[in-house]
Amino acid sequence: xxxxxxxxxxxxxxxxxxxxxxxxxxxxxxxxxxxxxxxxxxxxxxxxxxxxxxxxxxxxxxxxxxxxxxxxxxxxxxxxxxxxxxxxxxxxxxxxxxxxxxxxxxxxxxxxxxxxxxxxxxxxxxxxxxxxxxxxxxxxxxxxxxxxxxxxxxxxxxxxxxxxxxxxxxxxxxxxxxxxxxxxxxxxxxxxxxxxxxxxxxxxxxxxxxxxxxxxxxxxxxxxxxxxxxxxxxxxxxxxxxxxxxxxxxxxxxxxxxxxxxxxxxxxxxxxxxxxxxxxxxxxxxxxxxxxxxxxxxxxxxxxxxxxxxxxxxxxxxxxxxxxxxxxxxxxxxxxxxxxxxxxxxxxxxxxxxxxxxxxxxxxxxxxxxxxxxxxxxxxxxxxxxxxxxxxxxxxxxxxxxxxxxxxxxxxxxxxxxxxxxxxxxxxxxxxxxxxxxxxxxxxxxxxxxxxxxxxxxxxxxxxxxxxxxxxxxxxxxxxxxxxxxxxxxxxx
Amino acid sequence: xxxxxxxxxxxxxxxxxxxxxxxxxxxxxxxxxxxxxxxxxxxxxxxxxxxxxxxxxxxxxxxxxxxxxxxxxxxxxxxxxxxxxxxxxxxxxxxxxxxxxxxxxxxxxxxxxxxxxxxxxxxxxxxxxxxxxxxxxxxxxxxxxxxxxxxxxxxxxxxxxxxxxxxxxxxx
Numbered sequence: 001x002x003x004x005x006x007x008x009x010x011x012x013x014x015x016x017x018x019x020x021x022x023x024x025x026x027x028x029x030x031x032x033x034x035x036x037x038x039x040x041x042x043x044x045x046x047x048x049x050x051x052x053x054x055x056x057x058x059x060x061x062x063x064x065x066x067x068x069x070x071x072x073x074x075x076x077x078x079x080x081x082x083x084x085x086x087x088x089x090x091x092x093x094x095x096x097x098x099x100x101x102x103x104x105x106x107x108x109x110x111x112x113x114x115x116x117x118x119x120x121x122x123x124x125x126x127x128x129x130x131x132x133x134x135x136x137x138x139x140x141x142x143x144x145x146x147x148x149x150x151x152x153x154x155x156x157x158x159x160x161x162x163x164x165x166x167x168x169x170x171x172x173x174x175x176x177x178x179x180x181x182x183x184x185x186x187x188x189x190x191x192x193x194x195x196x197x198x199x200x201x202x203x204x205x206x207x208x209x210x211x212x213x214x215x216x217x218x219x220x221x222x223x224x225x226x227x228x229x230x231x232x233x234x235x236x237x238x239x240x241x242x243x244x245x246x247x248x249x250x251x252x253x254x255x256x257x258x259x260x261x262x263x264x265x266x267x268x269x270x271x272x273x274x275x276x277x278x279x280x281x282x283x284x285x286x287x288x289x290x291x292x293x294x295x296x297x298x299x300x301x302x303x304x305x306x307x308x309x310x311x312x313x314x315x316x317x318x319x320x321x322x323x324x325x326x327x328x329x330x331x332x333x334x335x336x337x338x339x340x341x342x343x344x345x346x347x348x349x350x351x352x353x354x355x356x357x358x359x360x361x362x363x364x365x366x367x368x369x370x371x372x373x374x375x376x377x378x379x380x381x382x383x384x385x386x387x388x389x390x391x392x393x394x395x396x397x398x399x400x401x402x403x404x405x406x407x408x409x410x411x412x413x414x415x416x417x418x419x420x421x422x423x424x425x426x427x428x429x430x431x432x433x434x435x436x437x438x439x440x441x442x443x444x445x446x447x448x449x450x451x452x453x454x455x456x457x458x459x460x461x462x463x464x465x466x467x468x469x470x471x472x473x474x475x476x477x478x479x480x481x482x483x484x485x486x487x488x489x490x491x492x493x
Numbered sequence: 494x495x496x497x498x499x500x501x502x503x504x505x506x507x508x509x510x511x512x513x514x515x516x517x518x519x520x521x522x523x524x525x526x527x528x529x530x531x532x533x534x535x536x537x538x539x540x541x542x543x544x545x546x547x548x549x550x551x552x553x554x555x556x557x558x559x560x561x562x563x564x565x566x567x568x569x570x571x572x573x574x575x576x577x578x579x580x581x582x583x584x585x586x587x588x589x590x591x592x593x594x595x596x597x598x599x600x601x602x603x604x605x606x607x608x609x610x611x612x613x614x615x616x617x618x619x620x621x622x623x624x625x626x627x628x629x630x631x632x633x634x635x636x637x638x639x640x641x642x643x644x645x646x647x648x649x650x651x652x653x654x655x656x657x658x659x660x661x662x663x664x665x
Contacts, residue, residue: 160561160568164521167558171528171551178535178547185547186531209596216592217585383624387616388638390596395608395642398654404604411596418589422580423510423517441550449544 015048015056016355020363023063024070024370037064038325039203040396042332050333051348055355057329058309061322062114062359065305066367069106069298074099082301085269089286089293096289104237104368109248109295111364113302116252117259118356121310125342125353137446138457142467143315144440148433149475158424159478165420166429172197173437180445192405201397202434203325205410206427208393210417212386217418237291244295247276251296255303259310272300306356313337313349316439324435506579513580514569521562528555595619607657613639 026037038057045053068083073090086106093102148166175186176196187193251272258268276296277286286293308323316327316337330337335345342349397410420427451457459465473480528551535548581589595615603611616638617631646654 158565158568160564163561164518164558164565167554167561168521168524170554171524171558174528174551174554180544181547183535183547185535185551186528188531213589213592217581217589381624383620383626384616384634386592386623387619387635390599390619391608391612391616391638391642394600394603394612395646395654398608399646402653404600404655407600407603411600414596415593419513419517423514425517444550445545453539453544 012052012055012351012355015052016059016359016362017366019056019059020063020066020359020366023060023065024067024363024367026060026064026067038322038329040392042325042329043396043399045329046332050330050335050345051351053329053333054326054348054352055359057326058352058355059359059363061305061326062356062363064322065114065302066107066110066363068301069110070103070367073102073106073294082269082305083297085273085297085301086294088273088297089288089290092289093291093294098289101237101291102289102294105241105291105294106298107364107367108238108241109251109299110302111360112248113252113255113299113304114306114356114360117256117303117306118353118360120256120307121356122353125310125314125349137443137450138460139464139467140315140443141440141447142458142464142471144436144443146467146471146474148429148436148440149471161423161425162429165425165427166433169430169433170437170440172202172430173434174441179438179442192403195401197409197434198401198406201406201409202413203431204393204396205413206417206420206431208389208396209410209414210421210427212389213414213418214421215382216386240291241295244292247280247292247296248299250275250279251299252303255300255305256307258300259304259307268304269297269301273297306360309352309356313341313352324432328435505583506581507583507586508580510580511569511572515566518562518566518569522559522566525555525559525562528552528558591622595622603655605657607660608654609639609643610657610659612642 022041023037038060041057041060045056048056065082069086069090072083072087073094090102090106093099171186173196175193176184177194178185184194254272254275255268273286273293273296276292280286280290280292282290282292305322309326312323312327314337327337335341335348393410394407397406398404417427420430447457451460457464458468532548532552532555535551536546537548537552538546539549540546595618599611599615602614613632613635616635617628620626620631620634621628642654
C-alpha cells in the first residue's frame with residue numbers, strides 16, 4: 001500500500017484538508033456545484049504534480065458531496081442535484097428541530113456509502129483495468145454509446161429533450177480543428193472558435209450563472225433554521241442508525257451500480273429513496289421527517305459519486321459530471337485515463353485510491369465539527385453571496401484560456417442553462433457529450449477504419465456485441481417500457 | 494423554490510411555457526441546420542485512407558438534433574395551452590434582466606479596467622441595488638474580495654487575470 005505513503009506526505013495531507021474545506025463550501029453555496037467548483041479550481045492545480053493535484057481535486061469532490069446535504073436539510077435548497085432527494089425528509093426534520101439529527105444521519109450515511117464504494121474500487125479496479133485492456137476502438141465506442149444511451153433511457157422527462165441536449169453537446173464538441181483530418185469545422189472564419197468550446201466554460205455558465213439567474217427570478221431569500229450540533233445529538237443519532245442497515249445495504253448496491261454504469265449520483269439518490277419508501281415499514285410516513293428517508297438517498301448518492309471514479313480511471317468514462325471535469329483534468333496533465341494508467345502511473349492511481357479512504361475519514365470529522373460554521377455562511381444574505389459567485393465564475397472562465405471570449409461564452413451558457421432548466425432539458429447529457437464527444441467520435445472513426453466502413457464491427461464479438469446490445473436496449477427503454485405497460489393494460493382490460 | 498408563488502401569481506404572464514418550447518425547439522433546429530450545412534461542406538461520406546470524412550459524425554449529430562427538436566416542437570404545438578403554465582412573468586423576467594444586464598456591463602467593464610476593479614464595483618453596486626446595503630458597507634466588501642482574489646491569483650498562484658490601468662500604476 002505505497003499509496004498511503006504518497007498521500008501521507010505533509011504537503012498532500014494539507015492539500016487534502018484544504019480540498020475538503022473548499023469542497024464543502026462549494027457544496028453549501030447554491031450556484032457552485034461539485035462540477036464547476038472543480039472546474040474553477042482546476043487551473044490552480046496546473047503547477048502541482050498530477051498526484052497532488054488529483055488528491056486536492058478529489059477531496060474537493062468529497063467535500064462537495066458532503067456539503068450538498070447541508071443546504072438541503074437546513075434551507076430546503078439542494079446545493080447539488082443529487083441532494084434533491086435529501087430535502088424530502090431532511091428539511092421536515094429540520095423544521096421539527098431535529099436538524100442536528102438529520103445532518104448527522106446524512107453525513108454518517110454518506111460516509112458509509114463512500115467507504116463501501118471505495119472498497120469496491122480497491123478490489124475491482126485492477127480487475128476492470130485488466131478486462132479493459134481487451135478494449136479496442138469498437139469496444140470503447142460501444143461503452144461510450146452505452147453511457148449516452150443510458151442517459152436517454154434512464155432520464156426522467158422527455159427522451160427527445162435528452163437527445164437534443166446531448167446532440168447540442170456533441171455539436172459544440174466538434175467545433176474547431178478536426179483531430180483526424182486537420183480540417184476546420186464550424187468555425188466560420190473566426191479565430192476564437194479555432195480551439196472549440198471548452199467544457200469548463202460550459203459547466204461554469206450552465207450550472208453557476210444559470211442557477212443564479214433562476215434563484216434571482218424566484219426572488220430567493222435565505223431564511224434558515226439555526227443549526228447547532230451538540231455532541232450528544234451525534235451519539236444519539238448513531239444509536240438509531242444501525243436499525244436502518246437494510247436500507248443502507250440496498251442503497252450501497254444501487255449507488256455502486258449506478259456509479260459504475262454511468263447513471264450517476266442523482267438518479268441513484270432518487271432510485272434509492274423510492275425503493276426505501278416501498279420496502280420500509282414506515283414507508284407511508286416518508287416525507288414527514290423520517291431519518292431513514294435521509295439515510296437512503298445520501299448513502300446511494302455517495303456510493304455512486306465515489307464509484308463513478310472507477311470507470312473514469314479504468315476506462316476513461318466519467319460516471320458523473322464532476323468525474324467528467326476530473327477526467328478533463330487528467331487529460332490536461334497529460335495522463336491518458338484507461339487501462340494503461342494502472343501500469344504506467346501506479347503512484348498516481350494508488351495515491352488517488354488511498355486519498356479516497358483518508359479523504360472520506362477526514363471529511364466526516366471535519367463536517368461533523370464544522371456544521372455551525374457552515375450555517376453561518378448561509379446567514380450571509382443572498383445579495384452579497386450572488387455577486388461573489390458571479391465574480392468567481394468570471395475568474396474561472398477567464399483562467400481556462402486567458403481569453404475574454406470564454407467569459408462571454410460563460411454568460412451565454414448561463415442563459416442557455418436558465419432556459420434549459422425551465423423547459424426541463426437535462427444539462428448533464430450536454431456536458432457529458434461536450435467532454436466525451438471528441439473521444440467518442442475518434443473511437444467511432446477508428447473502428448470504422450478497422451472494419452473498412454462496415455457497422456457490423458459493433459457486433460463482431462461477444463464483448464462488443466453485449467455492450468452495444470445493452471446500449472440499444474437502454475436507448476429504446478422508454479419505448480419498451482411504454483409498450484410493456486400498454487400490453488399489461490390491454491391484458492387487464 | 495416554493496413560498497414565492499404569491500408575487501409571481503399577481504404579475505402578468507410574459508411568455509408561456511408553450512411559446513418558449515416552440516422558440517427553443519426552432520432555435521435548436523436552426524442550429525442543427527447550421528451543423529448539417531457545414532458538415533456537407535466538409536463531406537459526409539467515406540473517403541479512401543481517411544475513413545469517414547470530417548463532416549460524417551457532425552452530420553448525423555445534426556440530424557438527431559433536428560429530428561428530436563422537431564418532435565419537441567410538434568408536441569408543444571399539439572399541446573393545448575393550459576392557463577397557469579407560465580414560463581416567466583413580467584416581474585420575474587424583470588428580476589432576471591436586473592441580474593443579466595449588470596452581468597453584461599460587468600464583462601464589458603472587466604475587459605477595460607481589469608477584473609479586480611470591475612469586481613469591486615460590481616459587488617458593491619449589486620449589494621446596494623438588491624440588498625439595499627449602503628455603499629459604506631458594499632465598497633469595503635467588494636474591495637476586500639478583490640484584494641483576496643488579487644493575492645490568491647497574482648501573488649500566490651501566479652495566474653494572470655485581466656488587469657487595467659490601476660494595476661499598471663501599482664506596478665503589475
